[in-house]
Amino acid sequence: MSLLHLVIILPFMFAVVSPFLHKMAQRIHTGWLILPASVFMFIYFLGRLPQVQDGERVTSSVPWIPSLGVDFTVYLDGLGLLFALLITGIGSLVILYSIFYMNKTKEAIGMFYLYLLLFMGAMLGVVLSDNLIVLYGFWELTSISSFLLIAFWYQREKSRYGALKSMLITVFGGLAMLGGFVMLYLMTGTFSIREIIGNAASMTDHSLFVPAMLLVLLGAFTKSAQFPFHIWLPDAMEAPTPVSAYLHSATMVKAGLYLVARFSPVFAGEAGWFWLVSATGIVTLTYGSYRALKQTDLKSMLAFSTISQLGLIMSLLGLGSAAAVYSGTSESLFYVKATMAGIFHLINHAVFKGALFMVAGIVDHETGTRDIRKLGGLMSVMPVTFSIAVIGTFSMAGLPPFNGFLSKEMFFTAVLNIMEMDVFHMQFLGVIFPVIAWVASIFTFVYSMLLLFKTFTGKKQFEKLEKKPHEAPLGMLLPPVVLASLAVVFGLFPNLLSYTLIEPAMAAIHPTMLLPGQQFDAAIHIWHGWTTEIFMTIGVIAFGVVLFKLHHRLKVLNQPLFSGMTLNKTYDGGLSMLDRGAKGLTDRYMTGSIRHYLIYIFIFLIVSIAVTMGSSANIRFDFSAFAPMSLYEAVIIFALIVPVIAVPFARSRMMAIILTGTAGYMVTLFFVIFRAPDLALTQMIVETVSVTLFLLCFYHLPKLKKEIVALRFKLSNFIIALGVGVVMTLIALSASSSRSFESISKFFIEESYNLAGGKNIVNVILVDFRGFDTMLEIVVLGIASYGIYALIRLKLPGEQESAGAGYWESGSKLPINGIKSNDVILQTISKVVIFIILTFSLYLFFSGHHEPGGGFIGALMTAAAFVLLAMAFGIKTIREVIPIDFRRVSAAGILVALLTGIGSFVFDAPFLSHAFGYFPLPLLGQTELATALLFDLGVYLTVVGITMTIILAIGRDN
Amino acid sequence: MELYMSLAIGVLFTVGVYLVLTKSLLRIILGTSLLTHGVHLLLLTMSRLKTGAAPLLGQEADVYVDPLPQALILTSIVISFGVTSFFFVLAYKAYQKLGTDDMEQLRGKEDE
Helix, strand or coil, X not given: CCHHHHHHHHHHHHHHHHHHHHHHXXXXXXXXXXXXXXXXXHHHHHHCHHHHHCCCCEEEEEEEEHHHCEEEEEEECHHHHHHHHHHHHHHHHHHHHHHHHCCCXXXXXXXXXXXXXXXXXXXXXXXXXXXXXXXXHHHHHHHHHHHHHHHHHCCCHHHHHHHHHHHHHHHHHHHHHHHHXXXXXXXXXXXXXXXXXXXXXXXXXXXXXXXXHHHHHHHHHHHCCCCCCCCXXXXXXXXXXXXXXXXXXXXXXXXXXXXXXXXXXXXXXXXXXXHHHHHHHHHHHHHHHHHHHCCCXXXXXXXXXXXXXXXXXXXXXXXXXXXHXXXXXXXXXXXXXHHHHHHXXXXXXXXXXXXXXXXXXXXXXXXXXXXXXXXXXCCCCCHHHHHHHHHHHHHXXXXXCCHHHHHHHHHHHHHHHHHHCCCCCHHHHCCHHHHHHHHHHHHHHHHHHHHHHHHHCCCCCHHHCCCCCCCCCHHHHHHHHHHHHHHHHHHHCCHHHXXXXXXXXXXXXXXXXXXXXXXXXXXXXXXXXXXXXXXHHHHHHHHHXXXXXXXXXXXXXXXXXXXXXXXXXXXXXXXXXXXXXXXXXHHHHCCCCHHHHHHXXXXXXXXXHHHHHHHCCCCCCCCCCCCCCCHHHHHHHHHHHHHHHHHHHCCEHHHHHHHHHHHHHHHHHHHHHCCCHXXXXXXXXXXXXXXXXXXXXXXXXXXXXXXXXXXXXXXXXHHHHHHHHHHHHHHHHHHHHCCCCCCXXXXXXXXXXXXHCCCEHHHHHHHHHCXXXXXXXXXXXXXXXXXXXXXXXXXXXXXXXXXXXXXXXXXXXCCCCCCCCCCHHHHHHHHHHHHHHHHHHHHHHHHCCCCCCCHHHHHHHHHHHHHHHHHXXXXXXXXXXXXXXXXXXXXXXXXXXXXXXXXXXXXXXXXXXXXEEEEEECCCEEEEXXXXXXXXXXXXXXXXXXXXXXXXXXHHHX | CHHXXXXXXHHHHHHHHHHHCCCEHHHHHHHHHHHHHHHHHHHHXXXXXXXXXXXXXXXXXXXXXXXXXXXXXXXXXXXXHHHHHHHHXXXXXXXXXXXXXXXXXXXXXXXX
């Protein structure tokens, strides 16, 4: 963990607290509390400048998933530092600006700063991570925070649309990029970018090299809004303007450029890389500048302008990659100029476009509109804003003496240089680049002028505005003034940047081109003499002015080139098709019929088991060791199968229930034969109580108790059922005839008495060895009982609330023709029998540790006694005889079990450890006392409580 | 013995699944009961039948039957008791409030 790690984490920490800061300090705008953190980070990165300039690399690693090669490794070199300064520098200015832009009482600014800081941290993570997987995580986090910020005014439909669009496109690209990263890992065996760059030479012939390159580029192009993925950026302008200035112009959209620059050492020199990056860039440049001409909304203009400028930088990075082809020769330094121009323009663009976005925000804020058709003549009322706009637009248009002029000149130099290339077919196609670049520059000039003069000069038409325009407050003007000043300073003294920022970044993009100790020549000259470039610029201005004057009359510039926005239509159409397709597909199998769902499950079961059994060599059928069968057992099997088969044919509910119950009792008999006394006891009681429940539920509902519609034979159902049956038979046979490994049961048999002091192994497993399972089991039962309780009390909407009759107040009485018996014999006998059953249940409970019995069985037996009481005397009697809320009993039981488990902590033992000992007690003699009994008591109470809750709830409802 | 038990298990599963696939809620509940019985016998049969004495050390036998499936089944019996009770009440309430126990009529509607 280094300071660099902490700086990345710092924004996240502030992000988490920002909503609370907003709540606690309502009187101060949260931005004031956030700003120092951002400024501090900026200063920190400024302080790293000399270090990085000297070629020192800050690196530090925190292991995360070492087994997968994923570590949180941070790495600070020239390229990372350049971006980090942009992120924190522009970030600080944007936060300052937002303090005046976002109203602290009307807007949810706590959340605003949460998202903004989330972005800041994520973006820092992207540019400072050395590990690809960590980089990917931060990368997606920027997409998510961008989504949240675009949808900040989520009440607006357009905001949600824009947010979703940006998210879908950038996350799609991110996913592709992840694929590329995985391929890089497969080729090099590492996720570390530096190590991958070190192995770059050995990868070029690998079959995954080109796919990896394409996927990484897909990530870069979507993020940096390159044609044809640019369509999300104009819609992202629905975000608050500080966000547009920050994310969608200065930083996030440059993440794609960062990625291209970062991976240049790996892929540069590849013809595909050169062509894709530079051609996509130049197409985007032209298309974006052309589209910007037609916009009437200030922010849309700036959005298309951003797209176009991103294209420019992208193409410069592409052209710069040509240097790698000539690696080792002096020509390489010739082409490296393109990279230098790209980096310089990246800084310049952040500066002037940031200022222009802030100007657009001010105009919007002070006039209530961004439509240039309504605006005009603002120069006189907003002089400062106008001055900033002049600097910003002139810089963007490439006019001296501003910084944009210099990078525009360098761009021209780069495209002219490229004509001299003699590889990649550039000898024929090279001439295209300067021509396109020149045309695009004219468009850029024209929209820059439109932006400036339409807004600030011309006829005043203030009556069309929502507000009376006036100059913005000082705090809102300060950030763009800072940026505009920088545009002038960088324009006049470009060499302030050359060796501090540009050269170290170039060194990071072209790491192998220089010998140790060497430096790129990054000096920028304002005046080169009468070169081709300066004539191109004069041409741009001349044609630009003409075009600006004729703008109104040229139809081609004002009407859409294609019918509507074709790319957007493709996106919208594709999305709604996907929506409908998914719904259609889901509707086809999610039918709402439980039968269909069960059929899917059963068919899957049959197929998966059948395939496994067919293909596995371990499945054997060996009948030789099977136990013999006596006649008595044959009779029971027969007595089991016949009622089971008869169930589907039963014509009355009662009959079906009784047949099922018969099957249950037969299973009980099997438990007896197969030496499972605990199971036999439990099953018998459960079967009895279940049948009682059946009767309680169904008997007195007149229509339900009688006939049911005869079951029509359904072949499809039968085939599936038979399939399951056959598969299960096969499982039973193969499992009992072959054993792949020794059973763990030996341990239980051997250690039951030694470790747990119990002779009933099954009981010991339940309360001691696997006590935790039992613990959760009674909780499940508890949930079921509360579910039943809630169901019984269920009222459909519109139904009348029964007037406050509580559970016990209303008195639980079964109707006369219910199951309350008038049988005197039953009443007389049960008075005695109930006590016998209760005594027996207590015996079962206490003897459970050594003999058949235990908490479960004892509890069920107790419940059975109460059920008998209910049948003989009615449920009301239970209430009078035992005035306990059984829900509390079950809660108390769970508590006892839990406390027993926790008790072992006192003795520094794991949860639910049991102890036992033998103590001489009066009357009883030497007696074993075990904590397991306490736990079993919890089980006992819970099961009694739950069973009685269920029975009483049902009985009461009638 | 195991062979015949396996066949009986097959029958229990077949009838259980068949009932579960019908429309009547009551039959579905009964089907789950039969499936539960099938599973219990399956667990028991898997560990071989009648291989020793009941798993009570008081019997002082040389060989005991496998206690593990019994512990599993005991848990299962109690859980399935809870589930079955819940089903009963669900079916009963559905009939009482909605007047039907036909699953086709209880089908989820569009956009619910």
